[in-house]
Amino acid sequence: MDVYLHLIAQGLAIGLLTGILYVLIALGLTLIYGILHIVNFAHGEIYMLGAMGVFYGYVVLKLPFAMTLVAILVLSLLLGLVVERAFFRSLRGQWLQLVVASVGLSLIIQSLAWVAFGIQEKNVPSFFTGIVSFAGVRLPMERLVAAAVGAVLVALLYLLVYRTKVGLAMRAIEEDEETARMLGINADRVAALACAIGFALAALAGAFVAPIYSLNPGMGLEVILMSFLIIIVGGLGSITGTVLAGLLIGVLQSVGGVLVGAEAAYGLVFVVMIGVLIFRPAGLLGKA
Amino acid sequence: MKRGLLGLVISALVLLPPLGEPYVLHVAIVVLIHVVYAQALYVIMRMGYLSFGHAGYIALGGYTSALLATKLGISPWIGFLAGGIVAALFAWALGTVTLKLRGIYFSLSVFAFAEVVNAVFRAFEVFGGPAGIAAVPRPALFGTQLTTHLQFYYVVLVVSLVSLFFLYRLQWTRFGCTLLALRTRATEALAESIGINAARHKTFAFVVSCFFCGVMGAVHVHYLRFVSPFVFTFFLSTDLLVYVMVGGLGSYWGPMLGTVLLTGLGEQLFAAGYYKSLVYAVVLLVVILALPGGLISPPRIFRRGGREPAVPEAAAATAARER
């Protein structure tokens, strides 16, 4: 019984740590959705690119880890700006076309990735080694650091959205874009910024995940499904909702994996999503 | 004129194949199967619902028939029907919950469902696990197994033509016309106010759509003689989406056009493996950016973009703004 409890506690802890990474990715998605009204199917691929970037920078080019991270941050911000300008802006307001365009984008990135990176799985050695023992639970340093950075980024995002002028503009646009424009807010620029930040969050999540899991160009797909589930449960457009849902699902998947096995845990998460859809269609903290 | 053209095409489909080599027949079979998938998807897209998970229902149909044939020795002819029914049942169950959602919530739920279906098939040995089910038999007619490409081609042709005829006629019935009225939240409210039970209509349309996916999925599996969780993936769902969007949402023939063009193109590029997805995606983006309504652009229907925000209060704001 003791061992059982211990396993659950371990699952809980790991689940929380994984949850924060899920939250990072889902937050980027929610941000892009809130401002641009598009569910970015390419989000998973950005995550994958972040992870691959770490592989190429840190392992292949043997650059310092910190420099790789900065490079990934900058590149993902730029990519977000470019994608918003090139694809999303001209399709503003056309929901169907926007979603389909993002699917197209995700296919392009993935196909190019398969061609460029090949099917051989890649591994990135840990940058932060060691294990921390805490109340009988063993946490790898790598995950702790990743989660810590993730938590910091989430906090920074909160600050941005709720305490800055730009954040205010974002919330205004999310509420009513036309009025926001009439009040002088440059919606296009804010949209570009939102897209850039969203991409950066995904890429950084991928970068920190790189040493933990093995990498392949298809890793984006698994992650995007999880992000969608999180967003449905937490509520599209709600930051707090996404955070809660992300942590919840991370824990559910981890503890569930311990209790009933990984695939069944996956099914459990899906059942939770269906439950939320039936009883609170807008998500736990969704608007309306 | 249209009828003449149609008659010509059907005659060609019936009479020419014996002259073709197996590879051409293979392409024809693949094209026909995907045309039915795309037309089935079109039923609900016309209604304003975008599905990213149709592959899940195709898989349900395929696996059902494969299991019935390999584990219970049941004839594939029955298997086709069974596959359709199983897919329809799941569609009915899931539809009643998810069709209440609009826009992206619906799309994501169907997507999630399809992934879970594949995950379940991957996880349990009774479905063959990651390796899937092999040695799926071809159907038999009067004692002979229809093993050659030519023989199976006619099986596919018959099932496809019946399905396509049904789907075509469906669009022109009062029921089919009513589906158009349910395209957005606002028009749905209007429809309800004149006595249309929107939920029942939408569910039925979804069930019909998935039924045909299930039937064709079963046919597909008996053609491949094999099924695994990696056959009917998210990529198939998106392929279908590409076919429909490129072909155009304006008319029944749009999805067919898109499928024939792109599948033909795809088969040419097949050897290139991952390049197929790349080319599809590029074609999709080019068409979306240039002709948002697809090649057969509708007179009005999606020209203003079919604006359908998923967040409820935004929908009300849009409804207000649209007038």
Add this chain to the structure above:
Amino acid sequence: MLEIRGITKQFGGLMALQDVAFMVNRGELVALVGPNGAGKSTLFNIIAGAFPPTRGQIIFNRRDVTGLSSHALARLGVARTFQQTTLFGEQTALENVLHGRHRHVPARLLAGLLATPSYREEQREVERHALGVLELLGIAAYRDAIAADLPLGIQKLLTAAIALATDPVLLLLDEPAAGLSHDEATRMMNLVASEIRQRCTVVLVEHNMRIVAGWCDRAIVLHFGQKIYDGTPDGLTRDQRVVDAYLGVAELG
């Protein structure tokens, strides 16, 4: 034929309607009147089945229909228009009205798929009826025009046509003259008072007193969710409570 009993509606802490009760008799043309925020739209929506009341009942043709969904109510013969001009925008005017026959003509899917002669005859009949409705409202000329392209006046007539196509027993018109010019509004109200009310009982929501006084048999005035007057339009302009509620509004004359 329509009885509103003690309808109360609360949205959270807000009391939108408080114990509203009145009756509408067959063949009447009744107006629900009140300044903005009085609760007329809320009451209207409750009668039309958009949402149920917190307390109270709606009796229609001696049958309790409280809380029935809008499509169920439509099947019983209650039709409505919306405050925001709502149409099947991408379809033609005729196609818009064709949808209205639903309550009377079963779907008959199998017959439709096979396009049997009886089905096709039924379709022709449906079209004839729809054209008849368009003619009744004087907009038959626009039958093949795309609804979204029509001018507002014609669109409003079309929304009425869609509702009328269901052959309703009770027609609920939400601000039928809103946004229309003086002449267009007059034309609309003339139609309502003559052709339309010959076919069904009409309840309309209006805040324009000229319209209420000019065409309606009876007016029910709401103020902050409560009924403060129920009687003829003439009496309305003289009723002290109504005058107080509308203080400052020029149309009261």
